[in-house]
């Protein structure tokens with residue numbers, strides 16, 4: 001495939017580059033003009049790429065383009081009917097509209113449901129009173145965890161690329177972010193032996209997440225055993241974001257870190273109803289594991305939120321304790337989509353890796369377009385194909401050179417996306 005160099009770029013690419021530069025300039029000017037300048041911690045955050053994509057998407061829709069949106073990991077498969085029914089039924093009851101209270105009936109039942117779910121799924125025992133903490137979605141909990149633990153001279157270790165709140169939470173909390181580069185050659189597992197002793201001395205937390213967003217990598221129990229041994233040796237807290245616990249397409253199911261003996265001494269694990277139960281709007285997630293860590297997270301949250309709508313907690317109980325067939329069906333649907341989309345991309349000459357888990361495809365930008373940044377390439381796909389994707393740079397510096405597709409549209413739309421992408425890949429051929 002011939003490679004496009006910036007000088008020989010298709011006119012629409014140069015236009016896109018100009019537009020993106022203008023947008024960045026406007027953003028800088030907006031910040032400088034602010035009557036009440038934002039705190040430094042906000043200025044230190046990287047640009048939130050999804051908001052740029054949202055703008056571009058809105059613009060494309062205004063222009064009448066039929067957008068195929070594979071940008072955000074926003075599941076299109078709805079929650080199970082029994083979960084929605086429970087939400088509606090409980091939402092009708094006035095008592096469920098009062099503030100949530102730790103000693104209330106649903107508040108106790110939901111932690112018991114979480115512990116029972118863990119036992120069934122991973123054969124892990126948790127004390128529902130102290131080793132489980134419900135959250136307003138897992139993103140909130142992950143961000144608040146950094147706030148609860150990081151001082152200005154504490155280092156938090158985060159693989160790169162990563163789900164953005166892993167590093168943005170650290171920046172917001174004012175801690176020091178140390179990135180561990182991930183590579184395809186190592187199966188996107190972090191090489192902890194590359195971290196020097198001085199960094200290890202100052203390191204307080206390590207974030208990991210498998211099945212992994214955005215790389216789609218999965219990890220086995222051996223990996224978690226090594227992580228637990230390492231963390232106990234250096235006394236570092238392990239934060240395992242387990243949002244995609246159900247999303248493994250081949251081989252054994254994904255293990256919980258707590259299947260490793262003594263992991264509770266150093267680890268917490270985060271879960272969400274957003275992916276497995278197709279319920280990102282419910283805002284229900286939970287953390288489990290080390291009781292002292294969870295107590296500090298709960299304490300932080302006491303100062304900033306008032307808990308979870310009770311009707312949502314009742315619905316969460318239904319999700320976790322009711323039939324799990326819908327979860328299996330959803331994972332199966334995502335697998336079928338993968339099996340349509342990945343061979344489709346390969347047929348048009350884009351040799352992407354077959355994901356083992358999650359519902360994403362992590363794709364290296366074709367060589368011909370490697371002169372473009374991932375944001376430029378994502379913008380090109382949007383303009384020329386009406387296909388929205390997430391630029392890899394949004395997941396940290398090591399995500400540059402890649403884009404991420406979220407398979408959150410049905411198979412016929414994915415086939416259509418492949419057809420449109422083919423036109424872009426043939427540009428200037």
Ligand SMILES: Cc1ncc(COP(=O)(O)O)c(C=O)c1O
Pocket residue numbers: 073136137138139140163209213241243244271272273274280284285
């Ligand atoms: C790895 C990972 N963790 C957490 C979340 C956030 O989930 P929630 O909806 O529970 O905040 C996401 C959402 O995309 C994710 O990909």
